[in-house]
Amino acid sequence: MSSRRNFIKKAAAGTAGIALGSTANAMSAKSYSKILGANDRIHVAIQGLGRRYQAYLGAIAAKDSNVELVYLCDVMKSQRDKAAQVVLKGLNIKPTLENDIRNVINDKKVDAIFMATPDHWHAPGACMAMQAGKHVYLEKPCSHNPKEGELLVAYQQKYNRMVQMGNQQRSSLQSQEIIKDIHNGIIGDVYEATAFYTNSRGAVPHQTKTAPPEGLDWDLFQGPAPRRAYTDNTWDYNWHWYGWDYGTAEMGNNATHELDIARWALDVIYPERVHVNSGKFHYKDDGWDMYDTMEATFEFSGNRSIKWDGQSRNGYRKFGAGRGTIIYGSKGCVFIDRDGYKLYDQKNKVLKENIVKGIESGNSLGGGGQLSTNHTLNFFEAIRGKAPLTSPIEQGVISQMLTHYANIASRIDDAFEVDETTGRIFNREAMKLWSRTYEPGWEIKPV
16 A cells, blocks of 8 residues: 555655646647546556566556556566566556557557657557557657657657656756746856766676576567567567667667757757767677767757767766756856756856656666656646647657767767758768668658
């Protein structure tokens, strides 16, 4: 009972975010057709039962949400079993356990699906769900590559579903407040944002071919990705760093959040030019295939820029925090993170601050807290037509493009120009990475 009270307490704390759910970039809820009445129960499923699924449970448990969790889905049996125990203890319910998300998608009772899988599953799963009439809460990164972002928007427009991207800081009341002030000129003309992330990730083992762990459906884990033999320690988390079949490196993993705040604050869309410096500088003989350090610069029209400083394995906090975004203007600057913000004048004097330290601050994996609860409650309100989404997919894919640009520039080891109207890259080698190779039969079909 204490666990259930904690879930409900989290949800109650998050309801304050609903009133300010509208942002400058959010579409009006009236622009969507509704399949539910304002008071109808929403039947939901969760796909992916690793580090993120508990972030949704507080909002699902709230009485006012009128939501029923009907499926828990994961390709790993132990994940399903553990999640079933958590949900039984916290919510006193027994959802159906399912291995294959396609069976969930085909169940007409399901109204909405939370997708918290490895990156390569996000866009294909979301498109299948939309095609079947489901609303989608899509964790970051919303796409594995630029083409998938285009397809997500096309599917959303065709099937008219609510698709909330899981960059939960969009539902921070503090971020909403200060970005509105920035847009109204509180720091003058904004010209630059520096977004950063620092962690102390250790060495990872080299991949070794072995039998998949007991209970893992390796074929379904791969899903849209080309088939290959299982390698040890892939499925749990190290798929992030073991090549590009499944992960999107630290840019998709964490930069998504801060770059979204930077783009939102500067009120920009696509850059004109992208260049990066990146490399693997730590534990050089381990199994990590990606860069572990990246500096990226995105140059926009109007002499504005966004800079990314990412240190995955060097824990020195040169900006005084583990993650965040600094917005520079002609009359001052603002530091924004998940705890709130501080507004400074040009002499480094704090003029205003709004800090509400929560459990989603810093670099901790998974979890959840008030921001996730706010974001989930906003998703439910939007489905019912009571509020606009705080992070509609048509905005999410634009922010996600910044991470794709950086990854592509790193992979081809070259800078490139971008069409600021369409987002397309003026570089043939770069455009070869606009999409990816899919397992035959798993391609996302154009609509």
